[in-house]
Amino acid sequence: MYENFDFSETNIKGALKLFSEADIRTIYLTLETSLEGIKNTEAKERLEKFGPNEISKEKVIPWYIQLLMAFLNPFNFILGTLAFVSLFTDVIFAKETDRSWVSILLIITMILISSLIKFIQEYRSSKTAEKLKNLIVTNVTVVRGGIVLEIDIKSLVPGDIVKLTSGDIIPGDIRIISSKDLFISQSVLTGESNPVEKYPNLNSKSLSISDLSNIVLMGTNVLSGTATGVVLGTGRNTFLNTISESLKNTKSETSFEKGIDDVSKLLIKFMIFMVPIVFLINGYLKNAWFESLLFSLSIAIGLTPEMLPMIVTGNLTKGAIELSKKKTIVKKLDSIHNFGAMNILCTDKTGTLTQDKVSVVKYLNFTGKDDDNVLFLAYLNSFFQTGLKNLMDRAILEFEEQHYNIKNDYKKIDELPFDFERRRMSVIVEDLLGERTMITKGAIEEMLYISNFVEIDGKTIPINDEIESKIKELVSNLNNDGMRVIGIGKKFLPKDREINFSNKDEESLIFMGMLGFLDPPKVGVGETLKALSEYGVNVKILTGDNELVTQKICRDINLKVENSIDGSYIESIDDLELKKLLKDTTIFCKLSPLDKARIVRLLKEMGNTVGFMGDGINDAPALRQSDVGISVENGMDIAKESAQIILLEKELSVLLEGVIIGRKIFTNMIKYLKMTASSNFGNVFSVVLASAFLPFLPMLPIQILFQNLLYDISQISIPWDNVDTEDILKPKNWNAESVGKFMICIGPLSSIFDVLTFLLMFYVFKANSFQTESLFHTGWFIESILSQTLIIHLIRTKKIPFIQSNANIKVILLTSVIMIFSLYIPFSKLNGTLGFVPLPISYFIWVILILIGYFFTIIFAKKYFIKKFNTWL
Known part of the structure; x- marks a missing residue:
């Protein structure tokens, strides 16, 4: 019958209602199980049939989907558009002697490089995150073949018999077989903070699945009490899975996501403002609207920090690996x-x-004298309770386990589990003579509230104001010595009393005394x-x-x-x-x-x-x-x-290391964002100025995109960069306003030296006509890529770079390689493809002077910026 049972998602609600109404024997027959549980061999077969006990939203995105997503971004869309246009201009409509596939192949290469870098980083990130999460194992107590076992929650299958206690997450959709004061928090499903009590029997037929009194649902948790239940559905076959998408959609935005969103909106605003200006100026003054459109699209890419996802993911992955090494x-x-x-x-x-090593140091009656009877009653209570044994329970059991052998002297009749409203718990025990006693332990205030008597020398006397004041004074003295104190009370019960005890029975107790526990710092x-x-x-x-x-x-x-x-x-x-x-x-x-x-x-x-x-x-x-x-x-x-x-390890020192690593990661992310935003904004500002007086485009679209790709590659190593100690002493968060100020204040400084380069190329090297525009493009390309790469070292620290603070060797090597490669391009076979020409040697003397001037300008501007805004990164 079990093999034919319909567990499809559309029928989960109906199945749960049927299971709630069915007799427990019918459920056993349907699920082919019993109170002793299924056997391990059967569990393996069912695990293979129904899959691991995980809801669908936790699945890892397959690698091929991640690869596809890496290619689907605006940067690649614009590059693809340029490649499509190049297909017509350079191949289809070009003269046979002028046809060239080089530009198209170069653009495709750029798409592959940028997309594959992003994919590799994100794939490694997802694998690392999944590997780390698998180190955290959540166990569940099951009965299989009559044997109580602890298993990984992922191995749970329909038909398993589970034992639930305080603190457990409900591991699947479960029908209650037996329970004792079982209170469930369903806030994860319903949003209601008040706990709901669950029973073996169905109180009423409810239209709401969460209101079924004998069904507990996966993802909810046990606040108090105990229960035994049979698993009806796991993983994809649970009620939680049917609403997992809606739960995912209602997830609140984190400060990290909000910060990224705010910064992205800021950059989009700048792009919307600047790109049309570039398009209109070049189109109107040069009467070349199509070329201006391609050029402005390239500028849009220049303003986009397309490597931000890779930089963010790379930083976070590196941080997760570092933290895992620090437990x-x-x-x-x-x-x-x-x-x-x-x-x-x-x-x-x-x-x-x-x-976290609590030990019993005091066991006193209300007069302040040591009393073994107080300790004995506390031991009985801790020994027989089946709920969650806390540190104090374990301390009591360890302290007195060598003194008492009570397994044959007493038996437990019932218990009233702990909850956070009562702040106490009780067990009802019966001795060899059939005498029944309720033993209660809990917070002193709550114990005094339900106690009417005290016991001294075997005599019971009523509690008066003097006795109560004496107890509170004792407790205060113990507290002042750093001890945690709980009260112990008892109540004699009739032998013929029915076993249907409730919280209402916790009244008119005899207050026996108190236990003091010490947990040293x-x-x-x-x-x-x-x-x-x-x-x-x-x-x-x-x-x-x-x-x-x-x-x-x-x-x-x-x-x-x-x-x-x-x-x-x-x-x-x-x-x-x-x-x-x-x-x-x-x-x-x-x-x-x-x-x-x-x-x-x-x-x-x-x-x-x-x-x-x-x-x-x-x-x-x-x-x-x-x-x-x-x-x-x-x-x-x-x-x-x-x-x-x-x-x-529950250590604050481990947490401190996490704080430091988190700040280093954020600092490196903000480095990338500020250096990219300011540098790209400065370049666009320079383009606007150049477009106003040049008879040709300041740089060809393919040159802009190629320059942008080189600059992006130079930043790949930023996640490994060193971070100055001063930059991690204070908490930091995303601040779009700070990025905006940085972009506007620092970005245009590069335009000063771009304009100097324009004047140099225009007047000194006579690159001032359509016949010499390639020389102009080459000169600005070299100065621009060198200054953009130099800015990495200037912005990464508030100190003087290369003297007071050095970048990581990976950053130094990669930026050096990009600068050398850029200098080589005009003299290589790529020059014709990209529209470059070799530069005269005298140009490099001029560009060195320009870069030196740029270096010192940024140093002085940095001091002014820090003084005015009291921040840098």
């Missing part, structure tokens, strides 16, 4: 830029500032925080712990605390008032998951680039909200899924 995995390349642009880092305290974390501050990253602590413990840790690591507020106060004020507090507040304590996300959202609205580092279930909303979400390899599945950066 940092990048899931999304764009996030590397945000890493460097980050000026606020929000982070939890535990495991980031502390050693990490060695060297203070120095790392100081270094982050020096790099312009402001650290804010967002924690669920209380203020006193957090303050103590901050004092121990010498972190300056300006102010601290807690979650209850945050919930009582509106966004406008909270924004006023955010700037001067370091510690945010006792936060809920939504509190963390709200703080991150407001910080972003204030114009900051915000990073969030977290590894728990309660961190997922803030990770999604941040510009760059950072998690760790051993974090919760939902945290790793929500993050863009995964640290293989």
